[in-house]
Amino acid sequence: MTIKIHARLKSRKVMILCSIIIGMLILITLLAPWLAPHDPTLVNLAHKLKPPSWEYPLGTDHLGRCTLSRLLYAARMSLGYATLIFISALTIGLVVGTLSGYKGGWVDQLLMRICDGIMAFPSLLLVLGLVGIFGHGLKQVILALIFVQWVYYARIIRGMVLSLREQTYIAAARISGSSQWTIIRKHIIPNVLPPLAVMGALEMGWAIMDISAMSFLGLGVQPPTPEWGAMIHEGKSYIRSHPELMIYPGLMIMLVVVTFNLFGEALSERYGVKRNS
């Protein structure tokens, strides 16, 4: 009993802390132009690779750009595109998963075999391949990431819909005269979304990592636009003399990913507790 309450409080503390960090990140993305002391793309070779000072709180990079400003602006890129990928993939997954799970039969077979086909390839390989075919650029990378990601949502949502479909209240709704679309809209989707929100928090971390990984490989966000992965890439030539150029963006990625993962964990823990009672 005491352990349970303690665990609950702990998960609540984690959740509050994570919410604060996520809230701050959102504020940073919204207020970057006002928070950043300098233009993140302003090149000033006279001030290159400066140590931290009042003018440049985190120093400057190899082109004399303000590291802090770049970090703040980069949050926009990472979080913005991660959200875009997450929401697009989730929407496609929700439509496909619901259709597949509820309709069953050949619709289900067809959609699931497509999913199997996509899942058969390692996702990174598939993204690289697609970018290779369609030319590299941010748009292609994002589309490719959505393309490999939606199948996982579709699978999970299909599973949830399959178990929901057997519920007595779905039968009761059918007898009440509700059409298939009414049942999907009123009974299936509302019961699928809450667990998805939990999953979503976990998946956001994944999406951020992927965007950064792609940018690090030089495929995603193109210079001079600041992005954490791209910043690590640019800093890696100076790893011996100025490791902080890689450490700062690396820390940011770590902070964001860990926060989203812990937030997801805490959410699922609470959700589980709620379901048991």
Added chain:
Amino acid sequence: MSLLEVDNVTHSYNSKRLLRRKKESEQALTDISFRIEEGTCLGLLGPSGAGKSTLGKVILGLQRPQRGQILFQGHDLYAARIPHKLRRDMQVVFQDSYSAVNPRMTAASIISEPLENYEKLSPAEQYRTVVELLERVGLSETDVKKYPHEFSGGQLQRINIARAIALRPKLIILDEPVSSLDMVNQTLILKLLNELKSEYGLSYLFITHDIKAAFAISDTLGVLEKGKLIELYESKNQFLTSSHPVVTLMKESILANHPRSRSLPTRPI
């Protein structure tokens, strides 16, 4: 023309499995025929696994039988297209009141679901109808905004009943509606069902394993065992005087009112 005619319904669950040579099939219903007249209640008795719930599903149009025909008000339920209007005349109350309602909907939205599908009422009218229905089944206006987990099993079953009578149907399939309730609630719900029956001129198909419950509400009785309809009785007396071994066994298993006169069944079911 009877309200509901069930003719030679046969159904079995097939399990198609890959790499399995023989198609296993389990006969759930064999050649079942009966009819229900308007304003009457047929009590369908049978032990667990007799195919009672399968029969309920088949009649509700949820499970197409392999053979046989179900005529509801003279229309074949499994014809190419069931008239949408026909649907509203047959409603259901399930055994498990908790799983029969969407946990994310309020009492009001649960009860108004059939109304939204069939009757185009203004929000105010709909609200009034819902409150009337709630009051009719013994709940109050204060329950309108409550969620299923805030109700007891008996109260929730009342909500299920309210949803079933919302459209003023002709036939309600009661699939063990009182089996998961305590004795007091069983009596109260059966009393409510009896009142509703005479008030709205409803017909019931009352599926149960509880002889006492069936006696409390049914006009005619039927006994189902291992997917077969063994006997049909026009009255309760006919059931009591029946000498069919299954029926005898059922009658023996009813506990007598006084403990001294109780005896345990001699043969296993």
